[in-house]
Amino acid sequence: xxxxxxxxxxxxxxLRAALRGADPALIQDALYDAEDHLRSELAENPGKSExxxxxxxxxxxxxxxxxxxIYVDKEQQVQQALRAPPPPPRRSALGRFFGVxxxxxxxxxxxxxxLSLATGIFYFTWAVTxxxxxxxxxxxxxxxxxxxxxxxxxxVLALVEGRIVEVMLxxxxxxxxxxxxxxQPIGQRIKAMFTDPRTWSTLxxxxxxxxxxxxxxxxxxxxxALSVGLVAGPVxxxxxxxxxxxxxxxxxxxxxxxxxxxxxxVVLGVVLLFALLHLARGVGxxxxxxxxxxxxxxxx
Numbered sequence: 001x002x003x004x005x006x007x008x009x010x011x012x013x014x015l016r017a018a019l020r021g022a023d024p025a026l027i028q029d030a031l032y033d034a035e036d037h038l039r040s041e042l043a044e045n046p047g048k049s050e051x052x053x054x055x056x057x058x059x060x061x062x063x064x065x066x067x068x069x070i071y072v073d074k075e076q077q078v079q080q081a082l083r084a085p086p087p088p089p090r091r092s093a094l095g096r097f098f099g100v101x102x103x104x105x106x107x108x109x110x111x112x113x114x115l116s117l118a119t120g121i122f123y124f125t126w127a128v129t130x131x132x133x134x135x136x137x138x139x140x141x142x143x144x145x146x147x148x149x150x151x152x153x154x155x156v157l158a159l160v161e162g163r164i165v166e167v168m169l170x171x172x173x174x175x176x177x178x179x180x181x182x183x184q185p186i187g188q189r190i191k192a193m194f195t196d197p198r199t200w201s202t203l204x205x206x207x208x209x210x211x212x213x214x215x216x217x218x219x220x221x222x223x224x225a226l227s228v229g230l231v232a233g234p235v236x237x238x239x240x241x242x243x244x245x246x247x248x249x250x251x252x253x254x255x256x257x258x259x260x261x262x263x264x265x266v267v268l269g270v271v272l273l274f275a276l277l278h279l280a281r282g283v284g285x286x287x288x289x290x291x292x293x294x295x296x297x298x299x300x
Contacts, residue, residue: 004063006051008038011064018068023075024296025162025174030071032176037061079172098274105170106277109284112168113216119164120213123157123206130154131203144190151193158202158295165295171288178297198297205294216283223276230269234262 005011015034019027038061042053061067090099100106130150137143155177162173178198193199 005054008035008042008050008054011038011054014064015068018065019071022068022072023172024292025172026071026075028174028178028297029176030067032178034061034067075172097278100274100277100281103277103281105284106281108168108170109287110220110277110280112164112287113220113280113283115164115168116209116213117217118213119161120209120211123161124210126157127154127203127206148190148193151199154199154202154206157206158198161205161291162295165288165291169284169288169291171292173291174296196297198295201294205291208290212287220276220280223272223279227269227273227276230265230272234265 005014090096134147134150137146165171166173
């Protein structure tokens with residue numbers, strides 16, 4: 001049992017220690033909530049010291065160990081409620097391969113791959129433009145103000161990307177930014193923003209999203225187009241042969257595949273589509289891990 005904390009910093013250290021081993025995103029949210037609550041209480045009671053304040057609200061907000069247990073318990077309940085029902089176990093290799101079609105996360109990851117080109121272009125443009133203007137305007141008196149505004153937007157975009165990653169890829173991301181003490185002098189707050197490794201890792205993530213987005217989008221579109229073409233092409237040829245659709249595309253010199261090859265094309269297209277879903281699910285896991293590593297403040 002830790003001794004009762006006498007300062008807010010000691011309270012946060014004990015809370016961080018009690019949450020050791022939990023998800024870093026959960027730790028960031030818990031630390032933000034605790035610091036925001038404690039400093040708000042301190043601002044409303046200017047005549048009391050931090051030790052008196054912590055002793056007063058120990059029963060209302062809770063000791064660090066109690067708060068940590070509540071956060072872990074609530075997180076488990078929320079994750080269990082949001083988790084999709086597990087698919088029935090499949091023992092055969094074919095069952096496991098085609099079972100990905102029943103996984104909503106695979107389709108969400110595939111949609112993320114299609115969306116990543118647009119978000120990658122936006123993030124890359126925003127980061128490069130903001131950094132360039134910040135450096136170019138640094139010689140002017142309002143250059144520092146512009147740089148602070150730009151880095152503030154970077155933190156907001158990190159939260160936005162975190163929500164996209166959590167919803168589509170299922171990776172737990174922070175729902176609150178790192179806490180910034182409101183009573184801290186403006187110079188120290190600016191210095192903390194520029195020296196925070198998470199600020200620069202977020203910029204790195206935004207720059208990486210352009211090449212990653214191009215690769216993700218290209219793979220997704222190519223895979224979808226190829227699999228749909230392999231399935232739809234033989235079906236269209238069969239319907240045209242039966243006269244059910246108008247296929248007045250008799251090009252001289254065109255070599256049509258033998259009739260026996262058409263079912264093989266359909267099977268190949270279906271297999272390719274399910275392979276793409278497996279690939280998308282794997283990409284989603286890797287992208288979620290990258291976002292967790294670069295966008296979430298370390299729990300240390």
